Amino acid sequence: MKHCGEKLGQHLLGIAGLSKEQIAYYLDTAETFLEVGTRSVKKVPTLRGKTIVNMFLEDSTRTRTSFEIAGKRLSADTVNISSKGSSMNKGETLIDTAVTLQCMQPDAVVMRHASSGSPHLLASYLTDTAIINAGDGLHEHPTQALLDALTVRKALGRLNDLVVTFVGDAYRSRVFRSDKILLETLGSKVRLIAPPTIAKNEFKDLGVEVFFDMESGLKGSDVVVSLRMKHEYLNDCFVPSLSEYSRRFCITENLLAKYCPDCIVLAPGPFVRGTEISSEVIDGNRSFYTDQVAHGVAVRMAVLYLHTIGKEVSYEV
Ligand code: CP
DSSP, rough: OOOSSOOOOOOOOHHHHHHHHHHHHHHHHHHHHGGGGGGSSSOOOOTTOOOOEEEOOOOOSHHHHHHHHHHHTTTOEEEESSSTSSSSGGGHHHHHHHHHHTTTTEEEEEEEEEETTHHHHHHOTTTTEEEEEEETTTTBBBHHHHHHHHHHHHHHHSSSOOOEEEEETTTTTTTHHHHHHHHTTOEEEEEOOOOOHHHHHHHHHTTOOOESSSHHHHHSSSSSEEEETOOOOOOOSSSOOOOHHHHHOOOOOHHHHHHHTOOOEEOSSSBBBBTBBBBHHSSTBBOOOOHHHHHHHHHHHHHHHHTGGGHHHHOOO
């Protein structure tokens, strides 16, 4: 396994602040773990004796399951906590819950939370444990960005000099934020196609190329990423109705074939067929949705490894 010139931090709270080399180190390590998923016995002893707490205080299918599978494939002991069934339902605070968990000496706590900054708060209290952000509110989703990057790198052979076009609700998307930071760090260009109520001026100020129609935004795209309308965050009505949105912004095979015929499509999920993306696209040849899910396990194995036992190995310059 290659060593990174720059040490990784104790925690993985976001993509912001990671260097090109650190991102490549996560991806290279994940590639080495992909093979474990192809074995008949999908288990290696790497994290035997380590304890990982998966604390999912907001709904999740992909991230929660893949972190648990990743921990088990590495032979770690994994424990799952959700808000339902924990003493947080009796009024215990997040901090008191976390400090209680720390007394049981976990090596890593993986946390998803609806409030932006929650894992950062936890990291300031749990000094002996690695905190892994599994998606915090409207802020970041670093492991999703890493698995998206691994998927693009494996499909197209590079992560630089690409035009990556996001379609949909970037305003409420932590995936968009983490993906954007990663792609720009590695030298690719980020576009956004969305209604003006979503693609606000802040996006232009952040260097995103903004389009209000599919035709001009899709032209020249190497990768198209579908973003879900996130009704669960903020109560704002960004579009008159979802059917109106879908008439103008649903990703269809006709549009892709016409404006970016060679592009690949990512859908971080969950997605709603027929609203953000058509079934023809999601089930078609240019879709890498299932690869994303599979790569999610390897990326999370890499993150758990690098932030627990990996920190005990020496890093070469
Ligand atoms: N992409 C993603 O984070 O999916 P889940 O909410 O199902 O974990």
